[in-house]
Amino acid sequence: xxxxxxxxxxxxxxxxxxxxxxxxxxxxxxxxxxxxxxxxxxxxxxxxxxxxxxxxxxxxxxxxxxxxxxxxxxxxxxxxxxxxxxxxxxxxxxxxxxxxxxxxxxxxxxxxxxxxxxxxxxxxxxxxxxxxxxxxxxxxxxxxxxxxxxxxxxxxxxxxxxxxxxxxxxxxxxxxxxxxxxxxxxxxxxxxxxxxxxxxxxxxxxxxxxxxxxxxxxxxxxxxxxxxxxxxxxxxxxxxxxxxxxxxxxxxxxxxxxxxxxxxxxxxxxxxxxxxxxxxxxxxxxxxxxxxxxxxxxxxxxxxxxxxxxxxxxxxxxxxxxxxxxxxxxxxxxxxxxxxxxxxxxxxxxxxxxxxxxxxxxxxxxxxxxxxxxxxxxxxxxxxxxxxxxxxxxxxxxxxxxxxxxxxxxxxxxxxxxxxxxxx
Numbered sequence: 001x002x003x004x005x006x007x008x009x010x011x012x013x014x015x016x017x018x019x020x021x022x023x024x025x026x027x028x029x030x031x032x033x034x035x036x037x038x039x040x041x042x043x044x045x046x047x048x049x050x051x052x053x054x055x056x057x058x059x060x061x062x063x064x065x066x067x068x069x070x071x072x073x074x075x076x077x078x079x080x081x082x083x084x085x086x087x088x089x090x091x092x093x094x095x096x097x098x099x100x101x102x103x104x105x106x107x108x109x110x111x112x113x114x115x116x117x118x119x120x121x122x123x124x125x126x127x128x129x130x131x132x133x134x135x136x137x138x139x140x141x142x143x144x145x146x147x148x149x150x151x152x153x154x155x156x157x158x159x160x161x162x163x164x165x166x167x168x169x170x171x172x173x174x175x176x177x178x179x180x181x182x183x184x185x186x187x188x189x190x191x192x193x194x195x196x197x198x199x200x201x202x203x204x205x206x207x208x209x210x211x212x213x214x215x216x217x218x219x220x221x222x223x224x225x226x227x228x229x230x231x232x233x234x235x236x237x238x239x240x241x242x243x244x245x246x247x248x249x250x251x252x253x254x255x256x257x258x259x260x261x262x263x264x265x266x267x268x269x270x271x272x273x274x275x276x277x278x279x280x281x282x283x284x285x286x287x288x289x290x291x292x293x294x295x296x297x298x299x300x301x302x303x304x305x306x307x308x309x310x311x312x313x314x315x316x317x318x319x320x321x322x323x324x325x326x327x328x329x330x331x332x333x334x335x336x337x338x339x340x341x342x343x344x345x346x347x348x349x350x351x352x353x354x355x356x357x358x359x360x361x362x363x364x365x366x367x368x369x370x371x372x373x374x375x376x377x378x379x380x381x382x383x384x385x386x387x388x389x390x391x392x393x394x395x396x397x398x399x400x401x402x403x404x405x406x407x408x409x410x411x412x413x414x415x416x417x418x419x420x421x422x423x424x
Contacts, residue, residue: 011037021120033058077103098127150249272328275342292397299361301351302408308347330375358394389416
């Protein structure tokens with residue numbers, strides 16, 4: 001509240017000394033508000049001449065749709081004897097502007113309170129910027145919420161500040177329960193100590209974004225306690241003086257499952273579940289190399305089921321599949337964890353015994369023969385006779401893997417011919 005003399009010269013000097021657009025309004029006996037003095041910036045904002053703006057009424061310089069609201073603000077200022085303010089929108093010739101009007105009561109020498117000092121600030125750029133920011137924020141929020149991947153932002157204390165709908169679905173947690181909690185709660189406990197260090201290290205690095213899966217195995221923890229493999233890309237941004245981290249999380253459970261199935265299919269026989277020919281060849285070469293390096297024995301067996309074609313022709317391939325499966329179970333029951341059983345092809349199998357001589361391997365083969373009949377009795381047709389022929393080849397590493405297979409194969413067919421000539 002200012003004390004200002006009543007003379008026109010003093011009033012004009014007052015408004016001209018103000019850098020912003022300014023004018024002094026006075027209330028007449030009919031509660032109309034007239035301009036007593038106005039500076040050039042004020043007149044320019046209203047497209048008026050400074051020389052003839054004095055004496056104009058409020059309704060002369062402002063659009064009719066604003067008169068009631070502006071009169072109310074000026075009246076409030078006079079009644080309460082305190083500063084009031086309002087924001088208005090001016091549309092002049094299709095050009096829209098936003099102004100902030102501030103009214104302060106003026107006391108004259110006699111203590112009259114029928115005048116107010118009106119300062120006017122053009123806030124159009126601020127309003128346009130706010131609208132642009134609001135639009136950008138709305139667009140950002142729409143993109144974040146519509147994203148298929150989970151998007152999570154955390155502050156420097158690793159507390160969650162943003163958690164989109166996809167993240168809620170991935171981690172099985174409600175948004176209101178996620179915001180504010182520690183990021184580590186979404187990670188299995190065995191990874192939490194290291195994860196905090198990774199995040200702090202990333203915060204100090206000059207890199208602004210990187211995929212985490214290139215550094216560590218990333219696992220997520222759902223609210224129900226289940227874990228899942230995740231692909232995570234993390235970025236950091238500076239918000240004022242603070243650093244925030246944003247992670248894009250993708251649940252790759254289905255992809256990991258598919259990769260696991262493909263890897264298993266690449267090395268396992270789909271019917272029996274034992275190793276296939278390709279993997280057997282690799283394991284055999286590795287074991288021969290180990291024999292050579294550590295100077296110990298190993299034995300390989302080539303095994304062929306007798307009369308398998310007749311079983312298929314007589315009872316059908318489904319029964320033949322039962323026989324193959326029952327045989328592999330019987331052999332596996334007599335092997336150690338370090339031994340390897342695989343299907344070489346058709347009804348032919350291979351067994352690899354590391355650090356085992358031929359005599360010990362032959363004893364194992366005898367145990368398999370003794371238990372095979374009990375396994376065969378569990379087939380859907382229990383009277384099927386299941387037997388096999390075998391060729392064993394021992395080495396200390398001086399025989400290459402391919403040569404071992406050839407020798408074991410010859411011994412196998414010698415055993416098969418002997419059994420055909422001398423059936424039990």
